[in-house]
Amino acid sequence: MSNDILVITEHMDGKFSDVSFEMVGKAKELASALGGQAVAVVVGGGVSSNVFASDSTIHIDDAALSNFNPEAYGKVIEALVKEKSPKVVMFGWTVTGMDVAAWLSARTGAPLAAYAKDVRVEGGSLVVSSQAYGGKLMAEVAPEGDMAIVACLAGSFPVEAGQGSTAGTTMASPVDAGSLKVKFVEAIKPAGGDVDITAQAKLVSIGRGIGGKENVELAEELAKALGATVSASRPVVDAGWLPRTRQVGKSGLKVKPKLYLMLGISGAPEHLEGMKSAELIIAVNTDKKAPIFNVAHYGATADLFEVAEAMLELL
Amino acid sequence: MNIVVAIKHIPSIADDLPVKGNNVDFDSVDFVLNEWDEHSIEQAVLIKESVGGTVTVIGVDLIGELDNALHLALAKGADKVVKITADDPAADSHMQAKWLSEAIKGMGANMVFAGVQASNDLDGQIGPMIAAYLDMPYIGGVSSVEANGDSATVNKEFAGGAGAKYAVSMPFVAGVQSAPKPPRYAPVSKVRQMAQSATVEKVAPSGDADVRERPLRILKMAPPVVTGHAEMIEGSSKEVAAKIVELLKSKGLA
Amino acid sequence: MLTTIEKIIFIVLAITAAGFTFHGFKTIIDSIRKGRPAPELKNIPASLLNAGVKVLFQQTIFKARKVLSAIHMGLFFGLITYAIVNLMDVLEGLVPGFDLVYGGKHIPNAPTGLVNAFNLIADVMSMFLLIAITVFLVRRFIVKDKALTYRDNVLLNPKVKAGGQARDSLTVGVFVIMHVVAHVLSQAYRLTEGADPFMPFASFLNSIFGVSETGVHVAWWVSIGWVMFIVPYLSRSKHTHFFMSPINLGLAKQNPRGQLDTPAKVDPGAKFLHDLSWKRVLDSYACVQCNRCQDVCPANFYGRPLSPSALEVNKRYLLKEATFGSHPDRLLVPLTESVISPEAVWSCTTCYACVRVCPVGNEPMADIVDIRRRMLIDGYEIDSGVQNALQSLATNGNWMSKGKRLRGRWAKEMEFPVKNATEEPVEHLWFVGDTASFDERVIPNTKMVARLFNQGGLDFGIMYQNESNSGNDVRRVGEEGLFEQLVEQNMAAFGKAQFKQIVTTDPHSFNTLKNEYPQFGGTFEVKHYTVTLLKLIEEGKLTIKNKLSNYKVTFHDPCYLGRYNGGFTAPRKLLELLGVEFHEMPRNCENSFCCGAGGGQIWMGKVAPGERPAENRIKEALTTFGEGSNAKTQLFIVTCPKDMIMYSDAVKTTGNEGKIEVRDIIQLVAEAVGIEEPIHAPVAA
Numbered sequence A: 001m002s003n004d005i006l007v008i009t010e011h012m013d014g015k016f017s018d019v020s021f022e023m024v025g026k027a028k029e030l031a032s033a034l035g036g037q038a039v040a041v042v043v044g045g046g047v048s049s050n051v052f053a054s055d056s057t058i059h060i061d062d063a064a065l066s067n068f069n070p071e072a073y074g075k076v077i078e079a080l081v082k083e084k085s086p087k088v089v090m091f092g093w094t095v096t097g098m099d100v101a102a103w104l105s106a107r108t109g110a111p112l113a114a115y116a117k118d119v120r121v122e123g124g125s126l127v128v129s130s131q132a133y134g135g136k137l138m139a140e141v142a143p144e145g146d147m148a149i150v151a152c153l154a155g156s157f158p159v160e161a162g163q164g165s166t167a168g169t170t171m172a173s174p175v176d177a178g179s180l181k182v183k184f185v186e187a188i189k190p191a192g193g194d195v196d197i198t199a200q201a202k203l204v205s206i207g208r209g210i211g212g213k214e215n216v217e218l219a220e221e222l223a224k225a226l227g228a229t230v231s232a233s234r235p236v237v238d239a240g241w242l243p244r245t246r247q248v249g250k251s252g253l254k255v256k257p258k259l260y261l262m263l264g265i266s267g268a269p270e271h272l273e274g275m276k277s278a279e280l281i282i283a284v285n286t287d288k289k290a291p292i293f294n295v296a297h298y299g300a301t302a303d304l305f306e307v308a309e310a311m312l313e314l315l
Numbered sequence B: 001m002n003i004v005v006a007i008k009h010i011p012s013i014a015d016d017l018p019v020k021g022n023n024v025d026f027d028s029v030d031f032v033l034n035e036w037d038e039h040s041i042e043q044a045v046l047i048k049e050s051v052g053g054t055v056t057v058i059g060v061d062l063i064g065e066l067d068n069a070l071h072l073a074l075a076k077g078a079d080k081v082v083k084i085t086a087d088d089p090a091a092d093s094h095m096q097a098k099w100l101s102e103a104i105k106g107m108g109a110n111m112v113f114a115g116v117q118a119s120n121d122l123d124g125q126i127g128p129m130i131a132a133y134l135d136m137p138y139i140g141g142v143s144s145v146e147a148n149g150d151s152a153t154v155n156k157e158f159a160g161g162a163g164a165k166y167a168v169s170m171p172f173v174a175g176v177q178s179a180p181k182p183p184r185y186a187p188v189s190k191v192r193q194m195a196q197s198a199t200v201e202k203v204a205p206s207g208d209a210d211v212r213e214r215p216l217r218i219l220k221m222a223p224p225v226v227t228g229h230a231e232m233i234e235g236s237s238k239e240v241a242a243k244i245v246e247l248l249k250s251k252g253l254a
Numbered sequence C: 001m002l003t004t005i006e007k008i009i010f011i012v013l014a015i016t017a018a019g020f021t022f023h024g025f026k027t028i029i030d031s032i033r034k035g036r037p038a039p040e041l042k043n044i045p046a047s048l049l050n051a052g053v054k055v056l057f058q059q060t061i062f063k064a065r066k067v068l069s070a071i072h073m074g075l076f077f078g079l080i081t082y083a084i085v086n087l088m089d090v091l092e093g094l095v096p097g098f099d100l101v102y103g104g105k106h107i108p109n110a111p112t113g114l115v116n117a118f119n120l121i122a123d124v125m126s127m128f129l130l131i132a133i134t135v136f137l138v139r140r141f142i143v144k145d146k147a148l149t150y151r152d153n154v155l156l157n158p159k160v161k162a163g164g165q166a167r168d169s170l171t172v173g174v175f176v177i178m179h180v181v182a183h184v185l186s187q188a189y190r191l192t193e194g195a196d197p198f199m200p201f202a203s204f205l206n207s208i209f210g211v212s213e214t215g216v217h218v219a220w221w222v223s224i225g226w227v228m229f230i231v232p233y234l235s236r237s238k239h240t241h242f243f244m245s246p247i248n249l250g251l252a253k254q255n256p257r258g259q260l261d262t263p264a265k266v267d268p269g270a271k272f273l274h275d276l277s278w279k280r281v282l283d284s285y286a287c288v289q290c291n292r293c294q295d296v297c298p299a300n301f302y303g304r305p306l307s308p309s310a311l312e313v314n315k316r317y318l319l320k321e322a323t324f325g326s327h328p329d330r331l332l333v334p335l336t337e338s339v340i341s342p343e344a345v346w347s348c349t350t351c352y353a354c355v356r357v358c359p360v361g362n363e364p365m366a367d368i369v370d371i372r373r374r375m376l377i378d379g380y381e382i383d384s385g386v387q388n389a390l391q392s393l394a395t396n397g398n399w400m401s402k403g404k405r406l407r408g409r410w411a412k413e414m415e416f417p418v419k420n421a422t423e424e425p426v427e428h429l430w431f432v433g434d435t436a437s438f439d440e441r442v443i444p445n446t447k448m449v450a451r452l453f454n455q456g457g458l459d460f461g462i463m464y465q466n467e468s469n470s471g472n473d474v475r476r477v478g479e480e481g482l483f484e485q486l487v488e489q490n491m492a493a494f495g496k497a498q499f500k501q502i503v504t505t506d507p508h509s510f511n512t513l514k515n516e517y518p519q520f521g522g523t524f525e526v527k528h529y530t531v532t533l534l535k536l537i538e539e540g541k542l543t544i545k546n547k548l549s550n551y552k553v554t555f556h557d558p559c560y561l562g563r564y565n566g567g568f569t570a571p572r573k574l575l576e577l578l579g580v581e582f583h584e585m586p587r588n589c590e591n592s593f594c595c596g597a598g599g600g601q602i603w604m605g606k607v608a609p610g611e612r613p614a615e616n617r618i619k620e621a622l623t624t625f626g627e628g629s630n631a632k633t634q635l636f637i638v639t640c641p642k643d644m645i646m647y648s649d650a651v652k653t654t655g656n657e658g659k660i661e662v663r664d665i666i667q668l669v670a671e672a673v674g675i676e677e678p679i680h681a682p683v684a685a
């Protein structure tokens, strides 16, 4: 048994996702409190693992594992956990981490704390703050036993703290790819045509405050600088300033991005229906009584054009 | 094709959730079907409609009110419904998964579906756990399942519209995120008809001894501190812009 | 006049024609009887008589198209006259010596004066008929009145598409012209003694064509012989309406407008034509195919593929093909493929305009609701927004996915306690409704209603979380089971409460509570808040302190308050008492134009492109106000929470902010009475 923390990182197309770095950063903090090591675990080939600020990195560098496979990843991690007996195993509560974390918990009997927004050490033991019931409640939980599994919501910790370099120890995969019941067949690429706003992590959403079609370009520029996509309220779409595929709301699409930056949208319930579960909502509106300020996380009573232009200068 | 759908009855988050002690005050909340379960039921019925077979819907009856959800499932096309009479509203995912897998064990399922997640999965989702307890492979985030013989073609979603196709040999457990078609609507008259005519099979909970020993201890539960109002960024437009950019950078969003 | 051979031929023809006509009507009646049972009708002879009177005075057609209706009235009188004329012609043909020309002076003891009067009327009517028919034919074939055509996206029977209706009209039109001309000619050829002053038209023709014995015979045969063919034809053509519409009017819906027929227990709703009640099978035979209903249909206006008249016309053609034609199997084609497209079915706002305007008492809207009912049972994939609303209604008792316990939250924020009617007795049980309870935009108005009730000393309470959606629109979406469930929930809540009457803010709830809850044993006195407020003012319990002469206002009659329940006066009276400058929009009261939200439309997840009815209505209001001086604030007054949402949106989308403002009447009453929102009122979270 060790006091080490294994961080199960995630990658796709040769790039690690942000949550991987976030967790590594957090793991370092926890490891020093627990007197163990923060170990980044990279499963699969086709990616350079020397990018983490972890104390050490284990790379199961097997080309057969390059594409995510829940069964194979689960078995690899289970074997690793048996071998290393860590104190904590961290997953991202993502579409990949979700497949393995709870399975591992049931296999090993170790408790799992999901939807984690924060993890800390209190009096030598782990305390996790989890977002339960769709964010309606926050729960403080203490995983008991020798090992704990924590699945972290993306965006909970800073990315920078996990970035760095540590050469990895390479390991062979303990799993016989031929015996797997789940087989990766092929990747499915996003469909063509107009962008799918429901699949975007960041949206710059414009309302009637944008004033006219000619101003949409400003929003496009801002979106580009942020790596975001432009979406809109219905009036903007009705006016033909943007195609219907960009409409958010009751009669449009429901979105759940990490960032929803709203420029000149009042916050009618029909619009809210489509975006209220966005992770970070920032609203810029000239009307300080605009209802959107009851829903947004951050707001500013300001002119959208001035703010957008000033932001462009800074980005 | 023998498909078992494991469902979860969970506190409705349409209301504010009152807290009692260190958990939800289960006496003063409404229980509803987990929204993703509607998709897994739909996916199961779609497969049955295309290749034949039976759909069994099974859930843990936590407060004695699961019947309505089961009748709904029948109205949507399930053939058989089973409830595990636990009468323990605080039962966590591990316990429910254990009870469910004990009950599913003898059913000869080719596929077991569960909703990809539920809002009360504080200790993880039941799908992967059922898979672990039944020693079947699990695949989650599933957006379509097509049965062909003794294996299935399963699409899993990643972020940004990307995804991947997998071939999975049966039996397996899938966590359904969305059915290929929106879950059908079951008219209330049909549900009521089911309530009058259908039988709900009852199973006693069993097999939970080992999971009870390793709990995730809940220390505290409380609504998050929200102001009900956005935190206002003050200052000139330039200052506002600077603060927004700073905020985005700190969250890794710019 | 006729020779013996001619007489024999005539009698044989007449018997054959009667046979065909009988067969025609028998087929029609058989087909009507195949329909499902309809709600029982009371006192049928009296209502048939009443309908007869209405038809005689052509009352029902004047609800729209005044000029054409006047011409139709002439045509109608002309044809009635012609029934007698034809009888006389037959008598002239068969009875030797019976001849009406010259005042019937060749008939022994003839009442000359009467005959002359009859001759004059018949002669003038003949001329009028020719003119009227020509007008209608010109309208259809030369002017090609758009009102007689359908939108391209409307599902039409192939025969209709190929111009079947036009051919029908042309046949009958040409028949009438030939019949009338031949009749007059048959008289003209007999005027051996020169002009008859009581037959100016015949005399005129006589001056051209002269006298001819052969001519008399030929003309008689053309005029009366034709009838032997046309009468059996009529029973098979759209002109069956001559006979069927008076009957249909006589058998028209007797229940309140706001009460839908209860669906059958087994296979509820309609998939095939004969799943409709017999009354609504009859509708299609009665249909004049005048398209008046299409003219007033908001969905049709909005470019949706819905035309209530096409629905009736398609039903009629389907029946014709199946019963008179050789395609009985056509009746086994689902209505959604043969009569109305699914998209059209789901475009109806259930505004009742089509039923109200129909001169012959048809109920296309009721068919649509029945079709929806069956589509739901059959698992048709309904619009996602509607589905979400229904699911939320089933679990939360409201369509807005809000928790039950949040329903009374606004009341807890009031500066005075609002009674819980399920816990203590109240005089007025206020049924608040979903929109007024949950929508942040409407809640300030809800609170204002509470304040005015409070100020007026009204003993009132609400049912807090015990209230469920009334189910009005749920029923109109076709979800009868859910409607029943909601009724049961509300009836249980009412059972816990003690009250004298119900007051509602929402016209939709008002309608179903008043007209449909009695079907479930809930007979209450139900009032709309406009009536309650008016009473408080008239009784001096609320005093108007400020006259609002600085406002120029118009008023929108909500379908479920106005057209459905006749609540036209209270809001207008209120506005008058408030002292505003009132302008009536052209489409008002019975003829009000739907905002487009009803019948579940407000739940729709997909919004079609095109000018929305509400937008059109805002434009109508602005046109009503005219350019004029803008010194006064122009207001669009509503008395329905849904209208508040629909029209506020429409003002924005038509770019008319600053020109016109949407307000609930409560806001004006509050201003006039001098109530303001308390400064310390807690802000809604």
Ligand SMILES: Cc1cc2nc3c(=O)[nH]c(=O)nc-3n(C[C@H](O)[C@H](O)[C@H](O)COP(=O)(O)OP(=O)(O)OC[C@H]3O[C@@H](n4cnc5c(N)ncnc54)[C@H](O)[C@@H]3O)c2cc1C
Binding pocket: A010, A011, A012, A015, A016, A017, A018, A019, A092, A093, A094, A095, A096, A097, A153, A154, A198, A199, A200, A254, A255, A256, A257, B116, B117, B141, B158, B159, B160, B177
């Ligand atoms: C139950 C459920 C419901 C959902 N509902 C919605 C919804 O209503 N609306 C909506 O918009 N989305 C929805 N999603 C998708 C959701 O927004 C996220 O995709 C999902 O929650 C995981 O997000 P994430 O940002 O943590 O991980 P993601 O960023 O989605 O990561 C997914 C996987 O892809 C890889 N990856 C992705 N991006 C990168 C990158 N840039 N670099 C390296 N690797 C990368 C990672 O390895 C990771 O394993 C839902 C997801 C789930 C599971």
Ligand SMILES: Cc1cc2nc3c(=O)[nH]c(=O)nc-3n(C[C@H](O)[C@H](O)[C@H](O)COP(=O)(O)OP(=O)(O)OC[C@H]3O[C@@H](n4cnc5c(N)ncnc54)[C@H](O)[C@@H]3O)c2cc1C
Binding pocket: A206, A207, A208, A209, A210, A232, A233, A234, A235, A236, A247, A248, A249, A250, A251, A252, A253, A263, A264, A265, A266, A267, A268, A269, A270, A271, A274, A284, A285, A286, A287, A290, A302, A303, A304, A305, C601, C602, C603, C645, C646, C649, C652
């Ligand atoms: C049945 C139905 C369905 C609907 N479905 C949808 C839907 O799916 N999606 C949807 O979005 N809407 C929908 N709506 C419309 C909805 O009710 C609102 O009308 C709409 O969301 C308002 O859009 P908005 O916020 O862009 O415009 P507005 O409400 O007009 O808001 C514009 C805002 O911009 C601000 N502004 C103006 N100029 C500036 C400036 N220079 N800088 C900063 N701020 C400025 C103003 O203060 C105002 O708050 C629906 C309505 C109905 C009735």
Ligand code: SF4
Binding pocket: C293, C296, C297, C298, C299, C300, C306, C307, C308, C347, C348, C349, C350, C351, C352, C353, C354, C355, C364, C365
């Ligand atoms: S009820 Fe109204 S919307 Fe429906 S068909 Fe009739 S006129 Fe059209």
Ligand code: SF4
Binding pocket: C286, C287, C288, C289, C290, C291, C292, C293, C294, C308, C309, C312, C357, C358, C359, C360, C361, C362, C364
């Ligand atoms: S249903 Fe009535 S209004 Fe409509 S076309 Fe027929 S007769 Fe005219």
